[in-house]
Amino acid sequence: MDLLNLENPVFVTYAIAAALGVLKVMAQGWMTVYRMMKVRTGFASPEDLQPGPLNRAPSPEQLEINDYVDRSRRMHRNDLENIPAFWIAGLLFVLTAPPLWLAQVLMFGFVLARAAHALAYATKQSHEVRATFYTVGSVIVIVMAAWVLWAVVV
Template sequence: MDMLSLQNPLFATYVIAACLMILKAVGMSWLTVLRMIQEKGGYRAPEDLRQTKLNPNPDPAQLAPNERVERIRRIHMNDLENIPFFLVAGFLFVLAAPPLLLAQILLYGYVVARLAHFAAYLTARTHDLRANLWTIGSVILIVMTVWALVAAILALAG
């Protein structure tokens, strides 16, 4: 069986987790736009104040920061700072052929930690809670990366 085939349960596990994280990150862009429409503000560029069908009554106040829009932007930025590392670390981890159960725990654990982090951030929970959820994801990334690194070193040495 080809290692990078969906017939390989290890790779299929990675693909599911990676797709969920990509959809989550892309979804944040859509959520930002939805929030700007709901708030009729939180825009960033001066050209956003041109009169259009979507903005029939432009107002310079629409360029002022809007906390509801900015919260979504911060969540999105956090995703953009973290999810690319997961995509790479997870792929390298799968190439190192870990046990399937370990891979499922780590890959899906990361997804759950990021979704819980999103929920905590969206609902303005404490920094401590968000930090704990972020830490879980970060430790998972470290474990996967070190596993892949050790496997690569052993492969070269062996």
């Protein structure tokens, strides 16, 4: 059976989880832009101070760190540090033809862990709370990668 098609329920599970990851990464980028434009500060680069239709009255203060904007930027960076590893490990995991129940637990577990991490970050929960959700997602990616190594070596 060809493993990378929509007739394979493990691949369908991966496709759903991976697509949700894409949407999360892209939405967080847009959330950062929205917050930056809303408060007119927290811009990232000096060239952002050039006058234009979206910034008619630039000022040096716009480059100052703003927690409202920077929190979203940190969330985006965290997504970019974690979700691509899931995409790679998950796809390789699909190629090992794991049991469907295991794929669903791991892949949907990762999505839920990332959603909980985002919610904890957005609501300014403690580091321990965020770290718990990060750890769950990270362990899931590690398990999938180890599964792939085991399948290849043994």
